[in-house]
Amino acid sequence: MNDEGIRARCFAALDVLCAQHGIDVPYRGGLDAGFRYGPTKIPFLSPQKGIFHAAAQTGPAALSINTSWKSPYGDAELDEGYLYAYRSGALDQPDNRALRQSFVLQVPLVYFVATRPGWYRPLYPYYVTSDDPTERRVLVSPGQMVGPFDERAAAPLESPIARNYAVRETRVRLHQAVFRGRVLRAYASTCTICRLKESRLLDASHIAGDLEANGEPIVSNGLSLCSIHHRAFDNDLVGVSPDYEVHVSRRLLDDEDGPMLELLKTFHQAPISVPTKRVWQPDKERLAERFHRFVAVSG
Numbered sequence: 450m451n452d453e454g455i456r457a458r459c460f461a462a463l464d465v466l467c468a469q470h471g472i473d474v475p476y477r478g479g480l481d482a483g484f485r486y487g488p489t490k491i492p493f494l495s496p497q498k499g500i501f502h503a504a505a506q507t508g509p510a511a512l513s514i515n516t517s518w519k520s521p522y523g524d525a526e527l528d529e530g531y532l533y534a535y536r537s538g539a540l541d542q543p544d545n546r547a548l549r550q551s552f553v554l555q556v557p558l559v560y561f562v563a564t565r566p567g568w569y570r571p572l573y574p575y576y577v578t579s580d581d582p583t584e585r586r587v588l589v590s591p592g593q594m595v596g597p598f599d600e601r602a603a604a605p606l607e608s609p610i611a612r613n614y615a616v617r618e619t620r621v622r623l624h625q626a627v628f629r630g631r632v633l634r635a636y637a638s639t640c641t642i643c644r645l646k647e648s649r650l651l652d653a654s655h656i657a658g659d660l661e662a663n664g665e666p667i668v669s670n671g672l673s674l675c676s677i678h679h680r681a682f683d684n685d686l687v688g689v690s691p692d693y694e695v696h697v698s699r700r701l702l703d704d705e706d707g708p709m710l711e712l713l714k715t716f717h718q719a720p721i722s723v724p725t726k727r728v729w730q731p732d733k734e735r736l737a738e739r740f741h742r743f744v745a746v747s748g
């Protein structure tokens with residue numbers, strides 16, 4: 450079987466999964482189905498092992514690598530990519546051999562980063578751009594898809610500037626994804642105001658913005674909100690008081706414009722639902738600061 454064909458099919462199948470699930474894909478009910486190459490079903494990754502080489506591949510290089518939820522920042526970030534560690538054991542045990550062959554052959558692979566338990570963000574195409582057997586780790590860097598829409602092919606990014614830029618972009622998005630993953634998990638994937646339970650429509654909003662001094666990406670600085678409530682919260686049309694009560698702005702309350710607005714209004718003075726675990730509950734000091742602004746703006 451054609452190794453290049455398998456990789457191309459793998460990327461195309463991931464495009465489809467990302468379109469279905471959003472940019473983070475669940476393992477169960479998503480990645481676990483694998484992808485088809487002719488009559489053969491091929492897994493995307495091995496969550497237990499990290500480095501994955503499929504039995505159906507003819508080439509010796511890894512098809513994917515993954516980083517577990519327990520160490521979302523476990524792979525050290527450099528300007529040009531991420532340092533990915535060999536497996537423990539012999540230098541030439543099969544997984545390490547597959548990883549190192551990715552460097553020798555310069556073939557693209559998928560870098561799966563867990564953003565919450567059981568969910569991965571697939572980054573592809575990635576390339577192993579250096580190999581350090583003394584430190585027992587490789588550097589993986591982003592590549593790009595080139596060519597027309599129906600014949601896209603993976604290619605490395607040759608310029609260090611383009612690589613640095615791509616890594617920086619990825620890093621920001623990954624950190625956002627990890628924050629979102631933590632907050633949604635704490636809130637059991639529910640909007641804290643209206644209880645909507647559809648993770649594709651849920652965001653993790655910051656209470657103190659991420660540019661502010663106390664805006665750290667920790668769960669107690671977040672609220673799980675549906676898209677509408679997120680937008681309303683960001684625009685001070687809806688506020689949450691430090692005693693966890695929803696306040697709808699005067700402007701919305703006085704407006705009379707259709708059923709959607711009526712729905713928004715019904716949550717006025719209703720309690721938000723908060724996680725049972727104390728450390729996850731919204732920080733009252735940050736809420737007070739934010740609520741102060743809401744009151745000032747919304748009157």
Ligand SMILES: [Zn+2]
Nearest residue numbers: 640643675678
């Ligand atoms: Zn909502």
